[in-house]
Amino acid sequence: MLTNYLKLAFRALWRRKFTTGINVIGLALGMTAFLFLMEFASFHAGFDSFHTNADRLFRIVGTTPQGSQDNVSPMMLAMRSQTHGIEAIPTFMTSASGIITYKPDNVSSASQTVTFKEEDVAYGNNDIFRAFSFQFLAGNADLDKPNTMVLTAAAAQKYFACGENYQSVIGKRLLVANQFTPTEYAVTGVMRNIPENSHLQGTMLFSLQTLANPANLGDNSWARLVPDNGSAFLTAYLLLRDGTQASSVATQMSEFGKKMDPSTNITWHLQPIRTIHTGNGFSDPLPNSAALKYIVIAVSIALFVLSLAWINYINLSTAFGLSRAREIGVRKTIGATRSHLVLPHLLECAMLSVAALLLAFTTVELLQSSFNSLLGATLHLGYVFQYGIGTWGMAAMLLGALLSGSYVALVLTGVKPIVVLRGNFIRSVNGRSVRKTLVVIQFAVSIAFIAGTLIVLRQLNFMSHRDLGMNLEQLLVIDGPQLVENKSPGGNPALVFKQEAERLPFVRQITGSQNIPGQGYNFSTQGIMRPSGHSDDAKKSYKILQADENYFSTYQMTFGEGKGFQKTDNLGGFKFRSVVLNEASVVQLGFKSSSEAVGQFIQWGNPSEKSQRWQICGVVKNYHHKSLHDAIEPIIFLPSAATGYFSLRVTVENVQANMAALEALYKKILPGNPFTARFADDIFQKQYENDVRVGNLFALFSVMAIVIACLGLFGLAAFAAESRRKEIGVRKVLGATDASIITLLSTEFLKLVAIAFLIACPVAFWLMSAWLQDFAYHVELRSGFGVLVFVSSGIIAALIAFITIAAQARKTAQANAIDSLRYE
């Protein structure tokens, strides 16, 4: 019986190639989107699950009434001896960026050395490898000994160019120069690259034990690894023994903390490592990456897109199924029961689904890399099957198939035989209004997505064309040196480099600053006010940027009033004769205008100390130091011989050669420092990386939504044309033109698109307004532009819908009238 059914189902699908094709393509599209989104959701939901001990691993986190912190002190970690149930305490410490150098033993020439600047340098203990599941490719971890290190395959290749021969790396030494005393570390193990779905990331880990030797600490006495050191600079985890209650350990820790420091208001918690990325619910008070939000959004969109595809299936099957109603009626009269009839339909649905799923898997495989680059991630199908949420996703897909298959089967097999057999079934079978509703939903979604895409693109365009108040073109940014010998004879070599670079013919201007536009400031602070200010003013926050006197002219900023400072305005010891403000600072300080501000004084700290007063020498017009996400903040510029970054205005020609010349100069004057040069506009645009991705995703899903919707519409239009063949034939005999028939057939559907438009507009308006709130400077939706966006989204959808329908209608309209009539 089953083979019989299978054969019949296959034959039925094959006979209706047109609908089958549309169904498979529509479903496959929906499933493709679904799989991509499930990859994304599973990737995030599966964070840190790869550790075999994940259930017993916790991060130590403290909360105070003010907030939370994930750092602990060596003093707190001394509780280990007094607490039961702890198997290991993996402990990390990160220092600021450092220069890491590999000097081969046997070659003396400097050209053989490999040097990189590493943003984070991490230290750790050997418990890390007892607790977490990091795998080794060669050697092993031995971090409880000083001067040892492990690195990942990627780092091994980067520093030692070892290819796959990781064994060769064991025993090699790297020199680390950062805030601590420069120290050498020997490699004892090479581990696999850390999986991307790990909240712990990094490529190198140095033994924390090394810093237990005070000689290696330099002047960082805060980092002493002794039990009486109460400064919290470590990130620590606990591997609990089987059966140990995390809450009881946390309580013991809090009690221990109270004992060590009765004034403390810190409560300690053990955060399950799997919740570090997702958060434990939406309002987890413990620090986390709040990825749950993205998981929920992705899963919702995934289910939504999938239901769009199933809606299509339902629509088409019930519409075209009417032509099968006669068959069902006949079968009923010869004794078929409901289950006899439902089963073949479910089988058909299953076959369609399997075909669509196979097609979807193929598409996902083919488009994976493009999708990944759109998203800036490296996802793969494996994630879907690896973690729970993916399994649920697949279950949802199955359920969708079952539900829509059953619905279709029930609708079709519910017809009364006589109604069908009498031949006037088309008008009497219900489900028309259901199908119309479904088409409206699909088009509403499509229109909303189109509008969303247009708005995101417009916002991106707005951001890239907005006058930033400075000129980032042909501006090169070179990272300042980390390693400088203070007592070099020619003075600070970083400043020497700046002077020398300025003499290069292609360098028009150069400036040194401690930070750069598109990246950040030195720091932000409170307590700056006018001598006449209120005490409340001390609570206002200002951004501080230290830069040399050429900063403003190199970035081509304009002064509203006054002028920039001189080199000599820096009096040393954080004392300044004059400073520059931006207009936002002028407003926040309470000056009526820039001209009123120039010549006035501001002070930081104790008002009575005259020496802490700074005179305002100029007000630079507001410029966008950060992306358009952020409002322009009050900035105070302090004169400084800054060498954190050098920004160079260069000529357009010979960029390659010029770059090489700069690098040679840099390497000559600042040996041992890696040379990194970037263009200022790239740095600035990088802030919009995520926004561009959002735009890409929007565009992608718009296309998907509209294609799915059009497939459905195409099918329905085909059905409508088919079921009105006779009417059209008669009309043509009576003299109707093709155009009038196309209009006749299109109007009905275009009405649906119009209703969809009315639904989509407010929803899209609301959602996109929320999205735009993320930008301090954004396009205005309550404007001509907004109207234009929505109207054009509607027109685009209507146009696509019209083309889809007209293609069908034309075929019917041009068919020979006599053929249509005789066919009946």
Add this chain to the structure above:
Amino acid sequence: MISLRNLSKYYSAGALKTFVLRNITLDINEGEFVSIMGPSGSGKSTLLHILGMLDEASEGEYLFLDKPVHKLSEKQRGELHKDSIGFVFQSYHLIDELTVYENIETPLLYQSIKKDERKSMVADILDRFNIVAKKDLFPHQLSGGQQQLVGIARAVIARPKVIFADEPTGNLNSAQGKEIMELFTQLNKQGTTIVQVTHSESNAEYGSRIISLLDGWLKS
């Protein structure tokens, strides 16, 4: 076996009722061979559809094997279709997707008859109706008369207790028509009740009783 009491059928359009069958009272016993006659539009097909439980009466009572039909569930009616009733449609109503062979086999599938037995039963019928050569063709490849034959074959193959046939010979030549009538007579002799609608006096003669319909009224 079949018993109608004051049965009426009407279609209502707004307040207006169009009667198709009026106040029909009729008994048909097991083993009878009844012919229904009447001019076009007099309600013959409608009556047959109601008898075959494809349609429902608007008023009155219909007892099939002493069971009130309007009280049967859809499932019970399905069972009756499966086991007791064979129906021949005026417009054939074959299943387009199935071959001649499969069309005839379908009722047996629903009765869960074993494959081998099915095979021999279908072969037998094909042989009897002289359509063995057509067994792998699809309905649209057949002439009207051939489709009619397949429709009859499908109705009789499962050996129902009663066969309702709506102008079974309407599209057949007189020789074929005669054969079908003889087949019906033979089945009737073996105990099958037969109710046929026909325009042809000579075909009606095969039956044991003739019922005439005029404008929905039973004329006796």
